[in-house]
Amino acid sequence: MSDRFELYLTCPKGLEGLLADEARGLGLEDVREHTSAIRGEADMETAYRLCLWSRLGNRVLLVLKRFAMKNADDLYDGVNAVEWQDHLLADGSLAVEFSGHGSGIDNTHFGALKVKDAIVDKLRDKDGLRPSVDKLNPDMRVHLRLDRGEAILSLDLSGHSLHQRGYRLQQGAAPLKENLAAAVLIRSGWPRIAAEGGALADPMCGVGTFLVEAAMIAADIAPNLKRERWGFSAWLGHVPALWRKVHDEATQRAEAGLAKPPLWIRGYEADPRLIQPGRNNVERAGLSDWIKIYQGEVGTFEPRPDQNQKGLVISNPPYGERLGDEASLLYLYQNLGERLRQACLGWEAAVFTGAPELGKRMGVRSHKQYAFWNGALPCKLLLFKIQPDQFVTGVSGERRSVEAKEAESDRPVAVVNEPARLSEGAQMFANRLQKNLKQLGKWARREQIDCYRLYDADMPEYAVAIDLYQDWVHVQEYAAPRTIDPEKAQGRLLDVLAAIPQALGIDQQRIVLKRRQRQSGTRQYERQATEGRFQEVSEGGVKLLVNLTDYLDTGLFLDHRPMRMRIQREAAGKRFLNLFCYTATATVHAAKGGARETTSVDLSKTYLDWARRNLSLNGYSDRHRLEQGDVMAWLESCRESYDLIFIDPPTFSNSKRMEGVFDVQRDHVQLLDLALARLAPGGVLYFSNNFRKFQLDESVSARYAVEEISAQTVDPDFARNSKIHRAWRLQLR
Structure with a gap:
């Protein structure tokens, strides 16, 4: 074989330039960049060094042959022509x-399969002995890349991907690959900072990937020094003496590096379940003297007590993929920015994020940004210098530095403990919230209501609904029209979330965000999370359970409050029927009003269990029946009579437990006929729904006494959205 080889090094998308620089430093010549790869020329010693020392690559491929191919036969012939007996034993x-x-x-x-056949046929001996296939730990891993009619046939010298260093046997929910973490550290300037004796802190360290990669860079440890099996281990072209030379050099460098006084490298993690796995990873890497991991929230992490010590704060905050993550993430980023300004003056900071718009909310100006890919997710690395002239606040919609404010006032400006200033839009929104709170708060206190709607898209550009549940805030974002720039819509949502704590004096941890879109079927009732956190609220003298986190709706439709109160006033001594009862809040009101007995029907066992808890919470259990079933089918089989009936059906339902599909516009006549057949003489049926385009069929008014009472069923907190629902009072003629 030749003394020089063509090598391909693969890497995550976006790291090609960094990998090219690294490979040149390790001896690769004539380097050229490709998508997710680089190539160049080197001798075998350099190939080994690349395997051992590359912090950024995935694989080191040694090119055996390039050949043109037009069809599968050309592929077979080109591969079969290689002298495979120089590379692999027949029984390998x-x-x-x-x-x-x-x-x-x-x-x-x-x-x-074609490549495998060509190799096996070449190596099959006269006794029929031939290589076997082993996808996990083969003696030789072959790679063929087809590019515009040219086949590039290579041996994989790496074996398993080089990002698998071997120390991270335990990991969190969304870990960065080790080579991506190393790339982020390099772009963040860590090699320079480490060479100067600087410190490193990660306030959201997870299982410690940044910490270990940083320590290996600082201690001059080859990232794959502890790897025992390589792609070349059983390759017949392997030169053990040359490999031992390269490996011994790396071992000596690691020993020398670890003999130096360790740098101050600390990680902090809020999730207690990740602390021990992180410490285990550090121990496996042999870096326990260099790295310490502590449990703590973002707002509590401390840089090195020595005020003269400077360094790098590096973090990979969560990106947010679940319902309502924007709220918690915004406050997480704000808290991180506040902590940097308070405790890390003079340090540098690097935030690797899939939500770069949140980086703008940290209160520190990013002086440099780099684009990365984390798998298929585009990400940004934001670099900061934690200096007062980089601190920013939102005033009159402008981003103004603290240095500029000092120049205007001729005296230092204290910003360290100052809450985040709001942008012009956020301040305008905060003013509206405070105005609404002043007006509606008086009414709510007078009526003894502790949960109500505070804001409902009053300003079109801020398309959210905000409900207060005692000292919790429930935010629902309406889906923006397609004509609205998504980035602008996201920016406005972040303005909303920034304004709420300051305008209402609500703790950030008590704000829950949902994204409400057009719903089909039963999607609005489907479980969104599993926190299982219920809280007790009250209205009209009854106690009700709400869950702000687990479902799109909370278990209590606030706009039906007047209807529930009406039912309470009229229920005394009556038999009450609640159809599509949901969590049976109207039933609780009927029981409070003295109903003789109640029956509540719903298809969902989950919501009937919730209904049972609502009744029990108020001391009602006897004479209050809960029925699980399809309402239409249940009515057809029912033979009992009721004095007071309430129906608030969904617009559309296609539950698997139903017979057919329910459509309120199409099916309301049949629904009302069936329900009114169960209404006792002199009884009253209340019917409502929130389908904006709903039209009550004329035949209903022709056969029954019908009165629309929509205006009477809207309280002041929904006066700005008077079409939130429509309601009718029906009686037999």
Whole structure:
């Protein structure tokens, strides 16, 4: 074989430039960049060094042959022509990876099979002995890349991907790959800071990936020094003496690095479940003298007590993929920014994020940004210098530095403990919330109501509904029209979330965000989370349970408050029927009003269990029946009579437990006929729904006494949205 080889090094998308610089430093020549890869030329010693020392690469591929191919036969012939006996024993094992398509190869599995056949046929001996396939730990891993009619056939010298250093056997929910973490550290200037004796802190360290990678860089430890099995271990072209030379050099450098006084490297993690796994990873990496991990929230992490010590704060905050994450993430970023300003003056900071718009809410100006990819997710690395002239506040919609404010006032400006200033839009929104709170708060206190709607898209550009549940805030974002720039809509939502704590004096941890979109079927009732946190609220002398986190709706429709109060006033001595009862809040009011007995019907066992808890909470259990079933089918089989009936059906339902599909516009006549057949003489049926385009069929008014009472069922907190629902009072003629 030749003394020089063509090498391909693969890497995560976006790291090509960094990998090219690293590879040149390790001896690769004539380096060229490709998408998610680089290539160049080197001798075998450099190839080994790249395997051992590359912090950024995934694989080191040694090119055996390039050849043109037009079809599958050309592929077979080109691979079969290689002298495979120089690379693998006849009784060895191999794995084949194939990428690309064209030249008659449209299926990578077929392409890999063709390559495998060509190798096996070449090596099959006269006794029929042939290599076997082992996809996990083969003696030789072959890679063929098809690129515009050219086949590039390579040996994988790495074995398992180089990002798998071996120390991280335990990981959190969304860990960064080790080579991506190393790339972020390099872009953040950590090698320079470490060489100067600087410190490093990660306030959201998870299982410690940044910490370990940073310590290995600082201590001059080859990232794969402890790897025992390589792609070249059983390769016949392997030169053990040359490998021992490269490995011994790396071992000596690591010993020298670890003999130095360790740098101050600390991690903090709020989740107690990740503390021990993080410490275990540090111990496996042999870096327990360098790295310490503590449990603590973002707002409590401390840089090194030595005020003269400076360094790098690095963090990969959560990106937010679950319902309502924007609220908690905004406050997380704000808290991180506040902590940087308070405790890390003179330090540098790096925030790696999939939500870069949140980085703008930290109160510190980013002086540099880099684009990265975390798998398929585009991300940004935001770099900060924690200096007063980089602190920013939102005043009159402008981003003004503390230095500029000092210049205007001719005296220092204290900002360290100052709450985040609001942008012009956020301040305008906060003013509206305070105005509404002043007006509605008086009414709510007078009526002894502790949960009500405070804001409902009063200003069109801030399309949210905000409900107060005692000292909790429930925020629902309406889906923005397609004509609105998503970034602008997201910015306005962040303004809303920034304004709420300051305007209402509410703790950030007591704000829950939901994103409300057009719902179909039963989606609005589906579980969104599993916190199981219920809280007790009161209205009209009854206690009710709400859950702000687990479902799109909370278990209490605030706009039906007047209807529930009406039912309470009229229920004395009556038999009450509540159809599509949901959590049976109207039933509790009927019981409070002295109903002789109640029956509540719903298809959902979950909500009937909730209904049972609501009744029990108020001391009602006897004479209050809960029925699980399809309302239409239940009515058809029912033979009892009721004096007071309430129906508030969904607009549309297609539950698997139903027979057919319910559509309120199409099916309301049949629903009302069935329900009114169960109404006792002199009884009253209340019917409501929130389908904006609903039209009551004329035949209903022709056969029954019908009065629309919508205006009488809207309280002051919904006066700005008078079409929130429509309601009718029906009686038999």
